[in-house]
Amino acid sequence: MTQFLDISGLCARIDADGQEKEILKGVDLSIPPGEVHAIMGPNGSGKSTLSYALAGREDYEVTAGSITFQGKNLLEMEPEERAAAGLFLAFQSPIELPGVNNANFLRTAVNAVRRARGQDELDAVTFLKTARAAAKELAMAPDMLKRNVNVGFSGGEKKRNEVLQMTLLQPSFAILDETDSGLDVDALRIVAEGVNRLRSPGFSALVITHHQRLLDYLVPDRIHVMANGRIIHSGGPELAQQIDREGYTRFLAEAEAA
Amino acid sequence: MNAITKDRSDTLAPFGSRLDGVTDPVRKAAIGALHRSGLPDRRVEEWRYTSLRFLTETPLAAPVEVYDAGQVQAQLETLGLTTGPLADVPRVVFVNGRYAAPFSVLPSEVDVSFFAKTQTFGTLSCPDRDPLTALNTVLAGDGAQLHVPAGKDGGHVLLVSLGQTDAPVSFHPRHAVVLDEGAKFTLISIQAGQGRYLHNPVLEISVAAQANLKHVTLQAEGEAAACLATTYAQVAEHGTYDSFVLGLGGALSRQEIHARLAAPFATVHVNGAQMLAGKQIGDVTSVISHAAPDCTSRQTVRNVLDGHARGVFQGKVFVDRVAQKTDGYQMNQALLLSENAEIDAKPELEIYADDVKCSHGATVGALDDDQLFYLRSRGVPNAEARQILIHAFMDEALGLIEDEMARTLCIRMLARSFPVAGESA
Ligand SMILES: Nc1ncnc2c1ncn2[C@@H]1O[C@H](COP(=O)(O)OP(=O)(O)OP(=O)(O)O)[C@@H](O)[C@H]1O
């Protein structure tokens, strides 16, 4: 128990066209305050499913286990309550919202969260100033704020827009689901810096990635290997190089034997 | 072979003796047609999705001529026509189908006359084909006839129809709009009211060569009212008829429009949106006829349906043999907010020319779960997230209203009739 984020024995399934499919099969994971952890693992092992279960997506049904976040039972909270409590998920595939202006969307989100946290709402001018400055730090083109949310954005632009949302919503715990995929080298560094800026004793992150490169910029405290709906191995930052060299075969074999 | 002449006059019982004693030849012809057709039931193809049964169950009297001026003033205020930029717009106001001079401000650039005086019917309507037009033709008592002379800009005019009644009544205004060559005009029609009534207007529109008419209709009838409106528009060479209908009110409404592109390079837009809840029925029916080459027609209609509401879209695009190089587009989209809401969509293309570009389509769907979750994961509460997505859907339709004043009015009225958070389950 870390008193920050504790996931214990988490099982989750989805209803895939009438077929119930077990995806998470007992995930145990604790993240202490102020730490950045990474999850690596083969495609389809359940990493995104874990992130959805944390964020509260309804179609991912939790069947066993618990998630405690800062002393609260996360599983009893609505997605918007989790956001207000400080949880943020950067989506692996950000959603397009046709007809919804990006700046309005960001302001609505920021003010909804501020309201829920008992803070004053930001007026349009103050907000726009903050948003423009944050966008600039992420090297986003100024017109990104005027366009519809993610509509027609390139893959990398969508990922940066996720990081922009994270910056503005000021979470205490961020899950970045493959935010590095589809980013060019410069963007990767900018995004990593975006996360590093938030690093503080009051901020933790769970970074899901397939690439060691991101972890060079964003050195994690721990790395976990996920396979088949479970965390099968955990280690220090050096694990990334090992996975890069050897793949997952050895961890899978060890897990099989255990 | 049909040896027995059909007579469906029993369906006209609600109008009682109001249909008797007609002498005018146009009205006489119309009543002949009406006795044959009766009020259509759902066996008639054009009325397959919209039943008029609830109309035929109650007697509909002629409205009394006196009205409550205080109530009219209040209705105009509620519609937002007495403050802001709309307050200065000339207006022709009808109460229960009769011209209400004290509330009207006639425009200076547009000639205005009244059907009550002129008793002239236009030539565009089809009483023997369209029973609701026949009914109007028999019972029409008043209406505005607006004429914009050649080359003139008629500016904006509000054509307001208010119903106010305790007992069930019906009124059948007969309006006409004529734009001479090169004229410009923006007409904002507003249909609203309180009480149980049938509003059955017919509007004939003639747009001459090079003329441009923008026409926005806001249907915000009372919740117990029925509005069965028919518009006939004819557009000449290089003329434009750009229309939009926003349907919000009424227990039953049908906005039927027949638009004819009569000469080359004419343009017609028959756009619209409706947002309905409860047990409302809203019908958008259109026939767009390309009767000349090189014409363009556009139609986008969006529906948001909550509760047990039902939307109907019947859109026919007819392209005559001579109408080569026709450019036609038609799209109907529906967002269903509840499991009990329904849309019946019947898009139809009937094309006899071989060199045309015509496309049409229809979509139906619920709010997107991924989009909802995305918004909620950013802290936006469920009810607010739903509203954002519904707004986004409607905004794309309202964006088709070119005239800013009309668009602002529609956006405001739409926001007001937004579904109450969580109403749909
Ligand atoms: N909505 C769904 N319908 C059907 N199957 C699903 C659904 N969501 C997830 N799955 C399945 O669950 C398994 C885990 O998926 P998940 O997206 O969590 O994997 P992942 O570890 O994030 O993979 P990747 O590295 O490719 O992103 C996969 O087999 C996937 O096909």
Ligand SMILES: [Mg+2]
């Ligand atoms: Mg994934």
